[in-house]
Amino acid sequence: MHPLLISAYTASSCIGRGLEPLREAMIAGRSGLKPCDFETVALQTWIGEVEGTDDERLPVALARFDCRNNRLAQLGLLQDGFADAVRAAMSRYGADRVGLFLGTSTSGILETELAYRRRAPDTGALPADFNYAGTHNTFSLADFVQHWFGLKGPAVVVSSACSSSAKVFASAARMIASGLIDAALVGGVDSLCLTTLYGFNSLELTSSQACRPFDRARDGISIGEGAAFALVERTGDPLPPDAILLLGYGESSDAYHMSSPHPEGRGARQAMEAALARAGLTARDIDYINLHGTATPSNDAAEGKAVTGLFGDATPCSSTKGATGHTLGAAGGIEAVIAALAIRDGFIPAGAGTTDPEAGLDYVLASRHQTVRRVLSNSFGFGGTNCSLILGCPS
């Protein structure tokens, strides 16, 4: 594919707001996880909570969208001058020529979970102030962001569980290639809710401590929340030497099981191979792999097999979910931003939380300062949905 310019990007998670705390944490190996104290949840697990999310006030005209997920979206948009970069793109290309592609898994379903506690005792009706379209519905996130900016182009939410905000880059790249749009606002936002905390607990996939991706003693995920955004556009000429580019994407389906990965990592390997092929690269060209690395025994085993099969044991890799938690539909976006930072500032992120990694990979425990030209980032999800992205600098 023709490379696309990632002209602006930002991410907020339990690590902090915006790029600087994320960069610092990736280098220091700092984690933002803590024991779960979310809402009334009584589970022995750890979470990654974005401090101050519920203090965020939406514009009065957009009150119908008020929910934790959209508060987190706004919090994220306000970091690193990102909103200004979007507005500049809108004036450069026209508001109808900027597409919107956002990922989320649970959107604002927390509002519905809370509303179900306030049903009318006689009729069972939900309270009158409950707004399904503005909060619960999966599209609410993109609907809110579209109205927040006044975007007039195509808008959609990609909701394929934990691959969602990686796959938005693929959809956006295709639509730019089609000529329908000139630029795209992509990203992902997912926020803590009871459905995912109790749901992953029901599958015995949550750890009772901070998650330890690819550790031999790993025993499950830590659920996090986060917001990540990027502005993607056609490359200009000449390219600035410090440009961050989307070089390739690869997508596949496991066709195996709803909640377990293919044991040999078949779909994971297929997605990575497709991303390399689309970028015109080989495995040797990749300087760092940001693993999906959720820290469940089966996910990491399958991904490890796929990575070893394709890359051998020499490519540095780590999962950053020990720092951010697994932010589900926001994970692909946050990890694309981490990839951009690694290229921009020349470092390989530490795999926080892990002390005794599985053999057979160059699993990076402490960050390394070195030139990073190309990063492959993996995002895999329930239902066997896989997406790999390759980011890089101009060659």
Add this chain to the structure above:
Amino acid sequence: MTNPPAAWIRSIGLIGPGMSDWPACAAILLGKAEWQPEKTVLNAPDQLPPAERRRAVRVVKLALGIGLQATTAAGVDPSGFATVFSSSGGDGVNCHQICETLASDDRQISPTRFHNSVHNAAAGYWGIATGATAASAVLCAYDASFGAGLLEALVQVQVEREPCLLLAYDADYPEPLRAARPIPDAFGVALLLTPEREAESCGRIAASLTDAPADTLPDSALDALRCTIPAARSLPLLAAIAGRRTGRMVLDYLDHARLAVDYAA
């Protein structure tokens, strides 16, 4: 200016109230059969393994039903296609049961309900049923979900030069969510789209954004179906295909834009 994304329609699958398949729907749209809007009948397809058949929720049965109708009508192996799944919501019954459990004294939800709650449940079951390992885009755009899915599928065909199976489908919520989201019944449509004309193609479509108002259907009952189920926003296009009527249709899409779909029979 580049050409708007376009594709040839190879085959269609459809399930809706009083419409068991595409030929039945086409006959109704052409006025050759009277529409009896009986409740949509959904069955889990035989292609699913027994455990998944038992676990399949309504949107899964609906999506797999329309997808397999389309690939069967074309006489092709369903495992060979990239897919676009677009739906305005997940499975309403499953969602209601999770929310009810989470609001109760015992919040332990069932693992099956949880994995059925993801928006890409139907895409996951499709892979398991057919063995399809190609890319699958899973979208939501509330009432604009058909338009969003159609755009993504046409763009994929245009850019990747490979066939793509679009599946747009919605099912109803039970109370109390039904009052907040009053989708009356289940409706889904699948379009198998190809980059080149094939012998049995039923026309070519190209789509672009427009400010023009959306077309309505002359039959008020059918137009009510169009307005109340997002996937049924496709009906003006389906009516043109049924009648092999070349021309421009305007389909409902987002608040700020509609889709102009040019159909050449």
